[in-house]
Amino acid sequence: MGSVVSRFNRVRGKGKSEEERRLRANDRSFNLSHGYANNAIRTSKYSIFTFLPLNLFEQFRRLANAYFLFLLILQLIPQISSLSWFTTAVPLVFVLSISAVKDANDDINRHKCDRQVNNRKVDVLMDGQLKNEKWMNVQVGDIVKLENNEFVTADLLLLSSSEPLNLVYVETAELDGETNLKVKQALTATGELEDNIEALAAFNGEVRCEPPNNRLDKFKGTLTMNDDIYALDNDKMLLRGCTLRNTEWCFGLVIFGGPDTKLMQNSGKSVFKRTSIDHLMNILVLCIFGFLGFMCAIMAILNAFWEASEGSLFTVFLPREAGIDAHLSSFLTFWSYVIVLNTVVPISLYVSMEVIRLGNSFFINWDRKMYYPKNDTPAQARTTTLSEELGQIKYIFSDKTGTLTQNIMTFNKCSINGKTYGDLYDFSGQRVEITERTERVDFSWNNLADPKFSFHDHSLVEMVRSGNPENQEFFRLLSLCHTVMPEEKKEGELNYQAQSPDEGALVTAARNFGFVFRSRTPETITVIEMGKQVIYELLAVLDFNNVRKRMSVIVRGPEGKLTLYCKGADTIILERLDPSCNKLMKLTTNHLNEYAGDGLRTLALAYKDLDESYMKDWTQRHHEASIAMEEREEKLDELYEEIEKDMMLLGATAVEDKLQDGVPQTIEQLAKADIKIWVLTGDKQETAENIGYSCNMLREEMKDVFFVSANTAEGVKEELLNARRKMCPKAAEEPSVTTSRGGLFWVEKMETVQDEKVDGEYGLIINGHSLAFALEKNLRLELLRTACMCQTVICCRVTPLQKAQVVQLVKKYKQAVTLAIGDGANDVSMIKAAHIGVGISGQEGMQAVLSSDFSFAQFRYLQRLLLVHGRWSYIRMCKFLGYFFYKNFTFTLMHFWYAFFCGFSAQTVYDEWFITFYNTIYTALPVLGLSLFEQDVNDRWSLQHPQLYTPGQKNQYFNKKAFVRCVMHSCYSSLILFFIPWASMHDTVRDDGKDIADYQSFALLAQTCLLIVVFAQLFLDTYYWTAINQLFVWASIAVYFAITFTMYSSGMFLIFTSAFPFTGTARNSLNQPNVWLTIFLSSLLCVLPVVAFRFILIQLRPTINDEVRAKARKEALPAPAPRRTLKKRITRRSGYAFSHSQGYGALVMSQKFLLKGHMRRLALFDHRDSPMVQNQPQHYRTITEESESQSP
């Protein structure tokens, strides 16, 4: 395929003149003339000079800020201004500066990061010698020298390397999250340059290639060198973000620099996520605006009437301003009331919400129970604006490898010649559970042993060391039959590069048991067998693929004995055995069942001695088949099939795919919280199913587990329909889709698939290729319906793009809050697609973490994140919103009632200073206290009762209904707060006969009543009174009186005469008993009905929270539940080890390529099924296609 493509490229490359990158090595002036970006990157948004204007512009793009700016302008118009400008300006400046400080801080961090990266050093070839340069000074067309373990500077065309065949090994963890090494190979033509500086300096190849793009898996271009044209593809490119490994040095030509690199092109814009509360808030704020307009209109109309009937007569004492008649006056009144009543949309709302979310994020960061000591990783809230959404999760989409499992394979048990090893028994024959403290087998006799390997059954070592031939043959097989690449940096320090971790585990086991695979060449394998070096001649590798499910090697031993060693899935191997080992087969099958029942991944091992003459014949036919132009695959398969039969069974291995700690328990907890968990994995069906069972998602007691694996759209539909009919025979054929409108201005059309009730629990496993059909437009609702009826959904063999599509499907048609959790680059798309993305900062790279909103080290922390932090955050946010609206509506509606007594003149009830300070000083801290420290029950109880989580999923604590209730409550409160003081003050006097019904005293009384009522309400809403809450409340009350007395003091009046006209009001009215009696009465009247109502609710319809709170009050702490060991599975599930991709056989046997050396294009991977071809696109495609799909 590669050659075809390259030829095609060569043709096309010439036709393309526009939109093409052209560069010449070592020719800066030529390259600079195109104006390509150099290697400096800039992720920061502002510079010192642009910060203020740009940031202000950004901030005023927010609706709320713009609204307040508008108000400020209104207030500057004297005819309208019902309040002084400072009532808006002070809070606005406060809010803007807080946001600005936050933005500045973020940007400074980005600047720091940029600077650090830009100042990394690299050797650049300049003027015939290597110079150490900063990364940011590297230009397109420069030749750079990389050394081992260095980061790749830019996107480079590999020219030459220190390794044979011009290979380099790179680790792409930062780019795509995979830690296994990938191979890149330079053109032979450029490889000849080696590290010859003069030759490199004289190198003047010209590259034409595609313009910068974000496709990590594709690169097209040509290199013109000495009139020869070579095709360039992705295998010759070293991408920025990779790390050079196992390669002493290499030279590369910079093709894309800095912002043009694929890494930067991919880092792209991450979507700005907003929580559902945010969306609700937008709607509510709009409603409030409507309400505000409505109130102002009423005021304006009533003002018009008043002006006509009374105001026009009252002109005796209050003449109108020139040119203003009743109509104009009513128009002006409208705007005046817009100013007076503007506090219904409180300016501090958004800031407070941000502060609360920030606070909750910090609590997540600080949580020791989400700190993983092994890699010193605390949990991290990377997005600080989503915390309350954690309390509303309905669906979790989880990756498997590295998330549910550790992606660590350990050689756990084996069965050799009918005897099983690996279990420990005590004297009475009872199996002993293996823990960390169990004594390990000592491998010190073997100086090549891997110290990290642990095994607990001593008998196996003894057997091997005693020279038992079957046991030795078993491990010999393991040391020979594989495609692992050894690496020996220092004598005796072996390192294996395995394509799949299972294989690595097996070879490592063989190594420790005395069969050390030491090195390989294309023709030989060197093994240290019990301390003795033995060299085997490698004749053939019968590679693994997904159909064969086995791999074999044919080797010639030192004595010339020909042997075929084969390992593979038990079902496959057992079919191909010699009848003579029937008895052994039975024993081994029993063992295999036992292993599989333990959730282990098994392989069966077999060997066969070969006849020299047969082998000669076979080799001949193999050679013919491998060069056949037609049906090469089939012919080879036939040959393999022919030789892999009548084998002798050696035994079986069991490898444990280790689950992360606490995964089954966590899943059980989350299921109790009514959260549905879908596993989306790239693994094959068997593995996924196996893991599904071992982590408690699929259970034996489930009524049925459906498999969808059809290869046609019709087939998939049929399977889905069947499953659904079985689960719910009565359900309608057509999915019930309810359409509603939502979003801002109700322009968004929303379709929701309703939940359907199913009796019993079901599981669904759907395969990748079926999923592709099921995600088509006509089937996706069917898929969603069926899937949502099941308790557990496992999608296997899915591509990252499909992961994102599944998430989006649920997001779109379920209107549910989704969370995606994963650890690898292939999870990035779904992490970005879901409402909340969680990255596991584990073994694989950082890509997932970098694009996630929250990250921690272990899957099990998810339950704490959701059930404790998420729930608290949600409760806090809801309480905050409810309380905040109550407080501000009550505050504002007083003006409304007062309007009826002041001729609708937009006279405020309170002192202007009170209006200014109400939200910013007097009530700010107590509200924060409520919304930062509130807990209905503590974390232990939250975990004890996962059901507490469900109200959040149903949006129960704050929704439109709650908002309306809140508004009604404020109406009541404001009526009380206005009319009680009114009734008690309207014609009374002080105890010395002097005036007290004056405006200023009334204002003071009203505002004091209001403040006390608001605090009393806070008292009722707070369930968790820490010392800080108390301090905040009492301090706020104290501050209120302190500020009031100060502002109303003679001194302040004499200094700022016009600013503080309320002089003397406080001391003249607050020493009156009837003032205090009024305050007391009105606060009580506001609070009592609430207490009574809530009490009745608790009595009649207690919520789960009430019950748990009552219980928590009685019992000090929940009894720690015993850690239940999971039930063992009874039925046997096949779980054979091996990842699903093609083996590395081709690479191992690369003598083939050497033979073809005369060909110009040295094709390392011309094999269609070569792992590089199969593996890479699958992982890389995702990112690119995902970004494409996101762009529209």
Add this chain to the structure above:
Amino acid sequence: MMASSYNAKEEDGHHSGASSGTGLSKNKKPDNTAFKQQRLPAWQPILTAGSVLPAFFVIGLIFIPIGIGLYVTSNNIKEFEIDYTGVSSDSPCYNCAKNFTWNTTEPCVCTVNFTLLQPFESNVFMYYGLSNFYQNHRRYVKSRDDRQLNGDLSALTDPSKECEPYRKSGDVSIAPCGAIANSLFNDTLVLYYVDSNNSKIEVPLVKKGIAWWTDKHVKFRNPAGNGNLTLAFRDTAKPVNWAKPVYELDPSDPDNNGFINEDFIVWMRTAALPTFRKLYRIIQKKSGTTPTLPNGNYMLNITYNYPVLSFDGRKRMILSTISWMGGKNPFLGIAYITVGSICFFLGVVLLIIHHKYDNRNTSADIPS
């Protein structure tokens, strides 16, 4: 049934010792403080029957006596109110109200007779009351210059713009400026006791001590002018509606002139509501046992200067005694009694509800 929760705590406990033991290890493990771990000790009140029900009863029990006390106190206060606006034709001030023009030089005087059925003990306060007078209108409230009233010389000659249209009279600035000052209440009330021999005895009315101390001594100050108010105000004009300039408000007492005239100060403290009363005079308690105002016939002599009829306003004269809780105000007492009773009643209702449904709650089992 109970959740088998994986307890992350175990891990926490395991390693904390190791990390804290070695002071050198600087790892990212969060601090183990009650604040950061959200374990702050807290008081967690719950609305239980044990706290709510007693609260209701106690509030009821406290409120009802307070209410009764307040009501009795308020009832003991004697108050007499008379409307002298002159709306109806049989009212003595009908003519004065009817024929009012701003430019009259001859004041119209009318006399209202009334009878006090009960004697007024201790100090009696005389108020004038206005109705439908929007002293709390936004434009009215702000139509003043506090700096000018505080004796600021620059503001005296250049009053704030808020005073428009009563800021300047021609080129000369008005002192005191603004609509409030301009509309100063200027009826003169004189009270006579008509004794059994039908002879009129003038009741002595004290005009000092009717304003707030802070207003009189802090907020209102005359501009400096070597004690000579005429000189101090020489560059200013009198408000349009006024007959006399501000320094001649009280011809009888030179210290009660200018901005610190108490009638003026009282007026300038704008009312919160369109119906209001303002302290006009104090009738001091006489020594001995004689009541301040014995029961009998009285005559109120009104110099009718203040027009309110045009905007349907009312003028009243009020005589009132006071108590520890101020003037007569039955509302608070009634409200306290009502709220107390409601509390008591609610307490009973809640008690019944609680008894009826309580057994349901005691089942500690929470369905999972």
